[in-house]
Amino acid sequence: MSGMSLVKYIDRNFSLLDHSFLMEMVQDANKGTPFWIGRMADVYQEGIMAIYVNPEYVSEGKKYSQKLFEEENDLVQTIVDKIAQWKSELIPCLELLKRIEISSNKEEIIGLLKEVISRQIVFGKYVELTHHLGRSDIILSKKEEELLGKTHDSRRCIFESLLKELTIACQHIVDLFIDKTVNACNITIVEYVQFLEGKMNASDLREFAFDREGKFIYTWNDGIIKTIGKSGFDLEWKNVQDILIAEEDTGLKGFAVNQLSVEGEVAIIKHNTPVQDIPSGKILVLAMTLPKMTPALKYAKGIITNEGGRLCHAAVVAREFNIACLVGTRNATSVLKEGDFVKIDASAGVVRKINS
Numbered sequence: 001m002s003g004m005s006l007v008k009y010i011d012r013n014f015s016l017l018d019h020s021f022l023m024e025m026v027q028d029a030n031k032g033t034p035f036w037i038g039r040m041a042d043v044y045q046e047g048i049m050a051i052y053v054n055p056e057y058v059s060e061g062k063k064y065s066q067k068l069f070e071e072e073n074d075l076v077q078t079i080v081d082k083i084a085q086w087k088s089e090l091i092p093c094l095e096l097l098k099r100i101e102i103s104s105n106k107e108e109i110i111g112l113l114k115e116v117i118s119r120q121i122v123f124g125k126y127v128e129l130t131h132h133l134g135r136s137d138i139i140l141s142k143k144e145e146e147l148l149g150k151t152h153d154s155r156r157c158i159f160e161s162l163l164k165e166l167t168i169a170c171q172h173i174v175d176l177f178i179d180k181t182v183n184a185c186n187i188t189i190v191e192y193v194q195f196l197e198g199k200m201n202a203s204d205l206r207e208f209a210f211d212r213e214g215k216f217i218y219t220w221n222d223g224i225i226k227t228i229g230k231s232g233f234d235l236e237w238k239n240v241q242d243i244l245i246a247e248e249d250t251g252l253k254g255f256a257v258n259q260l261s262v263e264g265e266v267a268i269i270k271h272n273t274p275v276q277d278i279p280s281g282k283i284l285v286l287a288m289t290l291p292k293m294t295p296a297l298k299y300a301k302g303i304i305t306n307e308g309g310r311l312c313h314a315a316v317v318a319r320e321f322n323i324a325c326l327v328g329t330r331n332a333t334s335v336l337k338e339g340d341f342v343k344i345d346a347s348a349g350v351v352r353k354i355n356s
Contacts, residue, residue: 006041006052007245008330010307011287013271014042014049015185016216016227017170018163023220024117024189041240042218047271048287052240069138076144080151087158093119094162100169104176110196113169117189140310142319149316156313157291178202186212188227252329252336252351254304257315259346260324263354264301266340268333269293283324283344285336289314298323302344304332304351326351 012019019042039054069075096116103109140148170192171184177195179202186209194200211229217236219226228236267279269286278284280299288307289297297303297314298321305314308327318325324344329351336342336351343352 005055005243005245006039006240007055007058009051009053009058012049012051013047013290014044014163015167016044016188016212016218017167017185019049019218020188020190020225020227021117021163021166022159023225025119040220043237043240044217045215052244055245066138076140076148080147083151083155087154089119090158090162094165097162097165097169101165101172106177106196109173110193113189113193113196116166117193145310145315146319149311149319152311153291153313153316160291179206182206182209183213184209186210186216188218188225190225252304252326252332253349254326254329254332254351255308255310255315256344256346256349257310257318257325257327258322260322261344261346262302262324263341263343266336266338266342268336268338283342285332287333288312289317297321303327304329304336304342304344306330306332 014022041052043050043052072078093116096112100109100112103112167185170187173192173196174180174182174184174187182205187205191200191205191208195202195205208227208229211231212227213230215230215233217226217228217233217240219228219236219240262283264281264283266285267282269278269284271287271290275293275296278293278296278300280296281301283302283304284297284300285304286306288305289303289312291313294317297317300323302324303314303318304325305312305327306329308314310327312327314325314327317323324346326344326346326349332351336353341354343354345352
């Protein structure tokens, strides 16, 4: 990771299998766009993958979205149409993965897996723009924000369906050919292909999987991929921290989704909090919301997230159910504690602690 710098970009509830699969599917198809500036480190611990990227990815993405917004007459509708087309192209991948789940023939399985990977996800200059537009200063109408927000959310849902099916298919491969005690999510998609082609043996994959259980770092540096498990985690994490650009401490500022302000008691929600345990009538503070949380989120008094922009899932829910919401604060889950009393001040885009 030498000769570069990184910034914290986003947290994701991804496994190693998930992330390696997506990287393999997108890298060749998206060269030349801001989506792909090829240096990153993904640090997985405590069930969350923190994604660190080249600072140019963030800055160039904003510039690119601004340029397109100025040049194209109806960029919002174009993005919606392109994502709808892209989603329809992913449906065959789900069917191919389902065929893997019922096959016991190694040759057939590797053929199907390679076909899935070959169906490159062409983000091009439109699909990834929902991330950048949501974080930019571009002024969108309320209707445009709602349309793009729902589109971004549907994009995320198809991804989740694809990754869920991938996990089932790869666990089937593990159970058939490796070891039923091995967690399929701790093996990269490239390693699965190499194993099925006879270029890696089962004992290697077993060792890798156990070493990565609960903690690993996945790095991509100008085409060179490394995955470091628990045995080398501390040293590699230090290497990442050495080139990490510290974020300026600006307090709890973020994007106000609407002009609603509210006061209330904080409830800290983790990624694995059961939906039925998410309380109503409180200000929910979490890294990011997930679609499965929606039935509980609509009863929240307010929502504050570390991640996201005006088009993220939390923003979509807040607009739909008229909930005060501040997204993209970066560190709300670290600054705020269970039981704190706070005010979401939409006019200033900040969260303030108050006396109960």
